[in-house]
Amino acid sequence: MAVPTGQGEPEPMRTIRFKISRFKPGRIDPSRFETFVLAVNENMTVLDCLEQIRLVQDPTLVYRHSCHHSACGTCACIINGTERLACLTRVWALATTTVTLAPLRGFARIADLAVDMTGFYREIEAEWEVLRTAEPLAGAADSGGALRLENCIECGACVSVCPAVQAHPPFMGPAALAALHNQMQKTTAEQRPALLARAAVPHGEPMCERALACSRVCPTGVYPARHIADLRRLRLG
Amino acid sequence: MEHVLIIGGGVGGALAHDLTLRGFRVTLVEKGELLSGTTGRHHGLLHSGARYVLHDPAAARECWEENQILRRIAPQAIEPNDGLFVALDETDLSFREPFLEGCAAAGIPAREISVDEALARVPGLNPEAKAAVRVPDGSMDAFRLALPFFATARANGAEIRPYCEVTALERRGGAVTGVQVCDHRTGRSETIGADLVVNAAGPWAGRIAEMAAVQVPIQPAPGVMVSVAGRLTHMVVNRLHPAGEGDIIVPQRRLSILGTTAWLADDPDRVTAPAAHIRRLLTLGAQLLPAVRSLQPHAVWSASRPLLRTDPALDPYSISRTFDCFDHAVRDRVEGLVTLIGGKATTMRAMAEKSADLICRKTGRNIAGRTRETVLRPYRGYWRQAVP
Structure with missing residues (x-):
């Protein structure tokens, strides 16, 4: 040009x-x-x-x-x-x-x-998978084995807006819990209980106040509150 | 060991990694956030090298080699879904044979597939496509592909200082002996002494060189990129013709990125995104994937490529994407300063290796590079190592 x-x-x-x-x-x-x-x-x-x-x-x-x-x-x-x-x-x-x-x-x-x-990554393991199976494209039956990067871009917006993080600073926060839940779905059945236990500690999922502000501000549609609700259901059986 | 001070938090991260592995003491300064100039700001193509086979076989071969190395040492942020080169008309078709021959000559595993197979893999592809060649391109998160170099360098002892701008070079006699910086985190100025200063400032390399009253053949070449919301393809889709404007669509997450335009500029900071360029990218992108036509731009941005100038009159698309490094002691009789210029994100490790080899020769050290086989720390390690 x-x-x-x-x-x-x-x-x-x-x-x-x-x-x-x-x-x-x-x-x-x-x-x-x-x-x-x-x-x-x-x-x-x-x-x-x-x-x-x-x-x-x-x-x-x-x-x-x-x-x-x-x-x-x-x-x-x-x-x-x-x-x-x-x-x-x-x-x-x-x-x-x-x-x-x-x-x-x-x-x-x-x-x-x-x-x-630094604080954002305190509860997110460096090795947790950043790739996931891609959705099938319009007009395709399956993804053909394609991988894509996770939606979360680790921007910190959800942590900043979370009233539970403000009130209880030890709270893991929405991004870490969403990352943990994503990781659960990528690991073996044997490793899942340990991850769930990690989410269930007092400063984990139980500290969420269900304000849903995290999902509202997330710029890439991660909806952390949904991941936290799923973790809560799993904990409560 | 010698203290090497690197100016520039782009490719400089790969150099900091290489030099710390070889045992040097390293400080890296960057005027803004890491990777905020050029290296984090491109369209996210992990080059197979195929784009260069028609006009720059050396860059093509280099890209393919580095593509394979990056998949080994930094696999975390690469979408490894390959790419297509697609012919849309008779002119494109005339490049099919030289393209396939060029790929073979560069060692790039390219394979022609039927248009039906291409349409099955990329259902949104222009159904008028005349031919398709599959190549080992990939997509990357530009920031997260490069950050592992910084994470590993830092873990190995390099001091990484973002928001720290070089304001002058320290000189004694004919030699550069360090830098003066302003640390924008505190507003304080300070002098950092070094046995060797490496100018890895990318398109800003000319500004740093001027501080030592030397000239370097840097040609800033800005380009515009447009992302649209929606993942239209898993494979990178390229137009099968000589490199030009609007010849590529790179998927990433739930976006598709249309690249790119190019022009030559004197000032690397003047990175505008002219409306005509945006319209052109959308038009050319829609020729490859017609669904682009119905999508609004999600983001529009531009960045300056740091091209190695060989001929001031050259077409920006055909300037070689290879790189070079200069020892100013040899070139300009200024001791203590090395400049690296050119290259691209896919080849940053190789640029660093070549520069570190030169630094070893200069300092009389005989230490082999090990970055080819050293798996990098995950990008999150850049911050997580500071976790108590």
């Missing part, structure tokens, strides 16, 4: 205020909001805007991102009060002139919008 020249019809832009929670341990501490103003076109996502702000206005802005299409799960943050992926959130669709950005809750904070994912 030709080099984009930026010529042609001027595209419509809206002026948006980004109120971003800033934090640098020992320097901007406690955290405070800082406002950046940016002209935003119809297609720009919150992540596109963060990239622009860092490039043009403040190179010290810290946030997580990698794939820009909801595969890596790194860019989840709280956008106007809701856990979302910055890469999938179009600014115009938020229908506000001020966009407020804060880091996920329930995690140690590295700086600005970046959180430390």
Whole structure:
């Protein structure tokens, strides 16, 4: 394709205020909001805007991102009060002139919008399978042995929104329980009881308050609350 | 052992892994999140090499070799469902024979299958397809394929510092002796001394080289990708013709990713996604899988490829995807600095190995690389090793 020249019809832009929670341990501490103003076109996502702000206005802005299409799960943050992926959130669709950005809750904070994912993986074994059998394609009788990556992109949105995680920090949280339940379905019958026992500890599935917020914010349709309900049924026999 | 400081958290992760295995002390700095520049941001193809057989046989052979190694050492985040090259018209058909011969010459196990078989495997394929060749492509989660290199390097003692931006190179006489960084986590600046600095900044490599007043043949070449919601195929679907725009659809999870366009840019940060490119990708994608026509874009993004410039006037699709590394002591009489340029995610291990071989020669060390056979830690190990 030709080099984009930026010529042609001027595209419509809206002026948006980004109120971003800033934090640098020992320097901007406690955290405070800082406002950046940016002209935003119809297609720009919150992540596109963060990239622009860092490039043009403040190179010290810290946030997580990698794939820009909801595969890596790194860019989840709280956008106007809701856990979302910055890469999938179009600014115009938020229908506000001020966009407020804060880091996920329930995690140690590295700086600005970046959180430390160590806690997220505390109850998720490194070796648990990330692949699953793919669904048959439209028009095919079976999947033909195809494998695909799990829906969960480990973004942490469900942990951040979970009231039980906020109230009882030892709670394993929705992502770990969903991962555990997925793993149960991929292991042998002999290994299943041990996994179920692991989910049934006091800080496991019994601590879930059935708020269902995890399923509501999950950007990739994992529905962690369903996995937790299944684990509960299995425990109660 | 020598302290090697790597600039860049993309392919640099593979180099950190290689060098720690050989016993070097390693620090890696990256200005943003790991894998946020180019290496985590591509369409997710694990290359069989077949895409390159018509114009770049060396890259083709290299891709196939690395494809097999990655399946062994980092299998966790690869959807191993193979790929198809599909001819849609008479022009495409004219490439069938050279394509099959090129695959054979590169050692890539390509096999022509009947259009009926292709349609059985990919029911959404354009029914007008004229020929199909099956190749060992795969899909990857770009972030989770590369992260195991960092996880393993870190477990072996490498210090990995994201959000840590190089602001200057330390120089003494004609030599580079370290870097000045700003750690954006704390806002503090510091100097990190090193016996050797490796510029692995990808499309930003030119900026780092300028800090040492040397030039490197880097050509940033941005491209646009579009994902649509819906898994339209399990196999990667490629157009059987010379590499060009919109010639591939890569499935991943419940998405299909349409790739890609390419142009040459001076500034690696100017990665726009022009509307014309998005429309073109949707149009060309629908020629391969007609269901694309009925789907809305799920995400649109772009990234700068770090091409090795051999001729400034070249077509971006035909610039070699191979890589090279330069010892600036030999090239520019600047001691203490090595730059690696080019390559692609599929070949990151090989890039690292070649660079580490050069570093061994430079430092007078005779230590063989072991990354070919060393199975990497799972990607979650990057964080889990910090679990108390």
